[in-house]
Amino acid sequence: xxxxxxxxxxxxxxxxxxxxxxxxxxxxxxxxxxxxxxxxxxxxxxxxxxxxxxxxxxxxxxxxxxxxxxxxxxxxxxxxxxxxxxxxxxxxxxxxxxxxxx
Amino acid sequence: xxxxxxxxxxxxxxxxxxxxxxxxxxxxxxxxxxxxxxxxxxxxxxxxxxxxxxxxxxxxxxxxxxxxxxxxxxxxxxxxxxxxxxxxxxxxxxxxxxxxxxxxxxxxxxxxxxxxxxxxxxxxxxxxxxxxxxxxxxxxxxxxxxxxxxxxxxxxxxxxxxxxxxxxxxxxxxxxxxxxxxxxxxxxxxxxxxxxxxxxxxxxxxxxxxxxxxxxxxxxxxxxxxxxxxxxxxxxxxxxxxxxxxxxxxxxxxxxxxxxxxxxxxxxxxxxxxxxxxxxxxxxxxxxxxxxxxxxxxxxxxxxxxxxxxxxxxxxxxxxxxxxxxxxxxxxxxxxxxxxxxxxxxxxxxxxxxxxxxxxxxxxxxxxxxxxxxxxxxxxxxxxxxxxxxxxxxxxxxxxxxxxxxxxxxxxxxxxxxxxxxxxxxxxxxxxxxxxxxxxxxxxxxxxxxxxxxxxxxxxxxxxxxxxxxxxxxxxxxxxxxxxxxx
Numbered sequence: 146x147x148x149x150x151x152x153x154x155x156x157x158x159x160x161x162x163x164x165x166x167x168x169x170x171x172x173x174x175x176x177x178x179x180x181x182x183x184x185x186x187x188x189x190x191x192x193x194x195x196x197x198x199x200x201x202x203x204x205x206x207x208x209x210x211x212x213x214x215x216x217x218x219x220x221x222x223x224x225x226x227x228x229x230x231x232x233x234x235x236x237x238x239x240x241x242x243x244x245x246x247x
Numbered sequence: 248x249x250x251x252x253x254x255x256x257x258x259x260x261x262x263x264x265x266x267x268x269x270x271x272x273x274x275x276x277x278x279x280x281x282x283x284x285x286x287x288x289x290x291x292x293x294x295x296x297x298x299x300x301x302x303x304x305x306x307x308x309x310x311x312x313x314x315x316x317x318x319x320x321x322x323x324x325x326x327x328x329x330x331x332x333x334x335x336x337x338x339x340x341x342x343x344x345x346x347x348x349x350x351x352x353x354x355x356x357x358x359x360x361x362x363x364x365x366x367x368x369x370x371x372x373x374x375x376x377x378x379x380x381x382x383x384x385x386x387x388x389x390x391x392x393x394x395x396x397x398x399x400x401x402x403x404x405x406x407x408x409x410x411x412x413x414x415x416x417x418x419x420x421x422x423x424x425x426x427x428x429x430x431x432x433x434x435x436x437x438x439x440x441x442x443x444x445x446x447x448x449x450x451x452x453x454x455x456x457x458x459x460x461x462x463x464x465x466x467x468x469x470x471x472x473x474x475x476x477x478x479x480x481x482x483x484x485x486x487x488x489x490x491x492x493x494x495x496x497x498x499x500x501x502x503x504x505x506x507x508x509x510x511x512x513x514x515x516x517x518x519x520x521x522x523x524x525x526x527x528x529x530x531x532x533x534x535x536x537x538x539x540x541x542x543x544x545x546x547x548x549x550x551x552x553x554x555x556x557x558x559x560x561x562x563x564x565x566x567x568x569x570x571x572x573x574x575x576x577x578x579x580x581x582x583x584x585x586x587x588x589x590x591x592x593x594x595x596x597x598x599x600x601x602x603x604x605x606x607x608x609x610x611x612x613x614x615x616x617x618x619x620x621x622x623x624x625x626x627x628x629x630x631x632x633x634x635x636x637x638x639x640x641x642x643x644x645x646x647x648x649x650x651x652x653x654x655x656x657x658x659x660x661x662x663x664x665x666x667x668x669x670x671x672x673x674x675x676x677x678x679x680x681x682x683x684x685x686x687x688x689x690x691x692x693x694x695x696x697x698x699x700x701x702x703x704x705x706x707x708x709x710x711x712x713x714x715x716x717x718x719x720x721x722x723x724x725x726x727x728x729x730x731x732x733x734x
Binding site for chain 2: 150204217223239
């Protein structure tokens with residue numbers, strides 16, 4: 146099982162991850178990712194038939210708490226952290242493309 | 248040089264404060280002056296919180312209650328642990344200017360104990376790195392040799408303690424980020440059992456692996472700090488509802504009859520002769536103190552790095568989706584659409600190592616790669632846990648080196664991610680299995696420290712401190728300290 150990652154695949158993954166790379170950077174990252182992925186392919190040597198995957202080691206199952214609303218009263222402090230705000234809301238550029246502003 | 252912490256333990260400082268030999272305010276002023284004089288060279292801190300530290304110290308003096316062993320004593324906190332109203336960035340550009348609106352649970356616990364947080368310690372960006380060179384802000388130096396890296400990702404925390412700037416610091420450890428810099432700086436560094444310390448307010452990297460823990464010069468100091476930060480927290484559903492013991496309770500007890508396992512895989516290829524020699528000599532000392540030492544095997548060790556880098560990157564790529572330029576931190580100024588806000592902010596805001604891990608994680612979780620990478624890595628994690636369980640059925644603890652090599656030069660490995668990743672081979676399995684791991688100075692080679700790692704059963708940190716203390720007391724390596732020049 147030799148997975149080689151193409152530059153096109155790396156570009157696709159970058160798009161999923163909301164990152165953009167120049168052509169040169171893409172070349173560089175593709176090389177490095179190929180090397181890392183090749184290192185990780187060593188895992189294929191291990192027989193994992195019928196081995197359950199472990200995603201967490203916490204012994205906890207669930208911590209349930211009362212369903213009580215808790216207002217942290219920090220709207221102002223939170224808004225102050227936003228890069229742009231207006232009218233007590235977080236402001237962002239247009240979300241809809243090519244349509245007139247409502 | 249004005250003042251340092253080379254010759255005082257937390258107990259000494261506490262006694263001085265109780266006796267009125269020094270006030271918390273005086274101690275804090277001395278500490279801040281010394282950091283100002285020494286940090287231009289060392290670069291351990293990304294930012295200082297001088298006013299808040301002095302205010303806290305005065306408040307502790309006014310109260311006059313030094314019953315808590317940390318009361319009135321200055322410390323440093325890693326830049327990925329939230330402090331209410333005080334800039335916390337994870338050493339990333341994408342969080343420049345970010346002031347959390349809440350305290351991490353460990354911050355609250357420190358504040359309640361009367362601890363004086365003097366500033367934020369430098370680190371690899373979002374804790375991704377092993378040399379503190381991926382910080383957006385500065386490059387921290389090794390306290391023992393300024394041409395060498397301090398390790399990472401908690402490199403600022405380690406350098407600050409090793410250079411005597413503060414008596415202790417908090418770090419975080421996902422694959423070795425407390426233990427490796429502790430080893431590189433001759434300190435005691437503890438990664439507690441997963442679930443021992445609340446992760447609430449720790450900037451998440453890989454949530455199933457991350458733990459906060461202390462870096463100190465001595466074993467006793469380390470246990471005292473862990474006492475203060477441990478415990479169940481309803482804000483972290485993975486923290487464990489277990490009573491917190493006094494982690495210092497076994498300190499001073501002899502280690503006769505202690506059953507120590509030494510994995511043969513921990514001394515195989517890639518381990519430098521200097522490290523192997525020093526750690527083997529340390530193990531002989533433990534045997535001389537009455538411990539029984541046997542060779543064992545942890546056969547899946549060699550697959551740990553691969554499994555870790557897949558799991559960690561996958562969790563990190565998901566955790567770091569939150570940094571999108573909308574709600575806090577940096578937003579790319581030129582973005583014209585929402586899509587551009589996301590893409591430009593992340594592209595300009597993250598450094599290369601963070602991007603590399605986001606890419607690897609996104610790839611591992613993608614439809615075509617999930618089974619061969621993400622699921623496979625999680626299955627190998629199960630096998631690694633099984634290896635440890637087998638050994639712990641017969642032994643009290645596992646001992647080996649913390650790192651394959653001693654500290655390397657600044658700039659030497661940063662261009663080669665794969666080599667850097669392999670440096671974590673001995674610490675990673677401990678995180679994958681959620682076990683407690685402690686690094687202690689095993690002595691010096693060529694003037695630089697070598698770390699020995701003690702790995703314990705889940706929630707048995709007290710035994711690690713017991714053995715580490717016994718070793719520390721026959722060697723007193725902490726009496727040696729680096730030469731620190733002030734300006």
